[in-house]
Amino acid sequence: MDGIRPSRLWPGDVVRGGAVGLRTRPLRAVLSALGIAIGIAAMVAVVGISSSSRADLDRTLDSLGTNLLTVSPGRTMSGAEAKLPLRAEDMVARIGPVASVSAIGEVADTNVYRTDRIPEAETGGLATYAVRTDLRATTGARLHAGTWLNAATARHPAVVLGATAAERLGVGRAAPEVRVLVGGEWFTVVGILRPAPLAPELDVAALVGWPAAQDRLGFDGHATTVYTRSADADVAAVRSVLGATANPAAPNEVEVSRPSDALAAKRAAGEAFTRLLLGVGAVALLVGGVGVANTMVISVLERRTEIGLRRALGATRGHVRTQFLAESLLLSALGGTAGALLGAAVTASYAASQGWPPVIPPWTLAGGLAATVTVGALAGLYPALHASRLPPTTALATP
Known part of the structure; x- marks a missing residue:
């Protein structure tokens, strides 16, 4: 069984x-x-x-690109803050693979206020930069409101505020009646930028035209940051010669960076x-x-x-x-x-x-x-x- x-x-x-x-x-x-x-x-x-x-x-x-390089002054041998030559932009533009060049220049001792009743000591951490009209195209910065500076407005008391600067000043729109005090002079707010990931220094700044900064704010014309765009394949080659080209007399006093590296x-x-x-x-x-x-x-x-x-x-x-x-x-x-x-x-x-x-x-x-x-x-x-x-x-x- x-x-x-x-x-x-x-x-x-x-x-x-x-x-x-x-x-x-x-x-x-x-x-x-x-x-x-x-x-x-x-x-x-x-x-x-x-x-x-x-x-x-x-x-x-992907939208801003990884081919943006910046040139800024470093330090001299004695430890003092260096300056870029007045012709730094023109010299950088001569580099073959460079497709576009733009620059900003810090206007020293120029504070930005919403009204003239704010104590001078309360600067809000805002800076003032003289800018070229092609800056936005080179850096990839985008507008939140208003318009960007052009050949006409760059010569007049017109200002574009960075995203953080506009927030700190309490400015939410750009209009002819909206003005801020820049270096003791009233400037009309013609535009407001969105946050600029590849150029964060623009976020906390008031941006005025290069000619207006020289004529009205005593700007000395020295660029403090030069921005360059080139083909992706040429970025390494451009980066290797950028410092010596921007300041041939003292290439060791130049700092070259790639903003996308921070991201x-x-x-x-x-x-x-x-x-x-x-x-x-x-x-x-x-x-x-x-x-x-x-x-x-x-x-x-x-x-x-x-x-x-x-x-x-x-x-x-x-x-x-x-x-x-x-x-x-x-x-x-x-x-x-x-x-x-x-x-x-x-x-x-x-x-x-x-x-x-x-x-x-x-x-x-x-x-x-x-x-x-x-x-x-x-x-x-x-x-x-x-x-x-x-x-x-x-x-x-x-x-």
């Missing part, structure tokens, strides 16, 4: 058996899954927000911070796994009679082990799915509030769900093994 083969558990039976413990103890299941959900949500949100921020930086770099550094710093926060999310996920393990251990202790009855009716150790392991996996999967959805929602909401494109890398969701399965398997392994090893008589004798 052939021996009786033990019954097999089909996948549907495994899922239904694993869901029994969750349905009978819903509050405990929800609280345990919440720990997993918090960990996964933290990981997805951190990566999503960081990716969205980097996407916004990449979009900014790239910001992106790198953001990636390092993301790795740190991912560690925090991993810790939260670990804590959630401990909660699942605790729930499963208590479940085994509370259901010893059920386990003994199942064993007495013919369930094998493998059946019992599979049931409790499936319950742990279901619990973790529910928490992981909820956490992934919550993290995606947080990312989308925060990105929308900042005006960023919402970006959630697919590997984040896949990795998060894989992490929940791993945590669930590890958390349920010991309780499942312990339940399967209970002798039926001992389990049934448990009060």
Whole structure:
């Protein structure tokens, strides 16, 4: 006579058996899954927000370009502040690959005020720059309101305010009746700029035409920053000769920079911070796994009679082990799915509030769900093994 083969558990039976413990103890299941959900949500949100921020930086770099180089005076051998030659712009423009050149010059001891009733000591940290009319095209600065300086307005008391300068002065629009006090003289606000990522010095400044600055504010004509644009492939070559070309007599007194490097550094710093926060999310996920393990251990202790009855009716150790392991996996999967959805929602909401494109890398969701399965398997392994090893008589004798 052939021996009786033990019954097999089909996948549907495994899922239904694993869901029994969750349905009978819903509050405990929800609280345990919440720990997993918090960990996964933290990981997805951190990566999503960081990716969205980097996407916004990449979009900014793509729109503004990475081929902007700046030349500014450094220090002399004695430590004094150097000056660029008056012909620095013209000399830089002679470099073959350079496509466009513009400049600004700081007008010393020229403060900006909203009215003439503000004490002179309260400058608000604002500067005044003489600017060329082609500055906006070269730097990629964009207008928020009004117009930019042209050949006509650059000779008259007209001013364009940087984004931060306008905010500090309480100027929200450009109009003929809107005026600010620049160096003791009233200038009409003809325009307001948006924040300029590649030229942040413009944000906190009042920008007046080069001729008007010389005629009305005593500007000496020396540029303090020269901006150049060239083809991407020629940036390195232009950068290597820019200092010597701008000031042939003292190239060591010239500083050459690439403003887009600051945004790239910001992106790198953001990636390092993301790795740190991912560690925090991993810790939260670990804590959630401990909660699942605790729930499963208590479940085994509370259901010893059920386990003994199942064993007495013919369930094998493998059946019992599979049931409790499936319950742990279901619990973790529910928490992981909820956490992934919550993290995606947080990312989308925060990105929308900042005006960023919402970006959630697919590997984040896949990795998060894989992490929940791993945590669930590890958390349920010991309780499942312990339940399967209970002798039926001992389990049934448990009060």
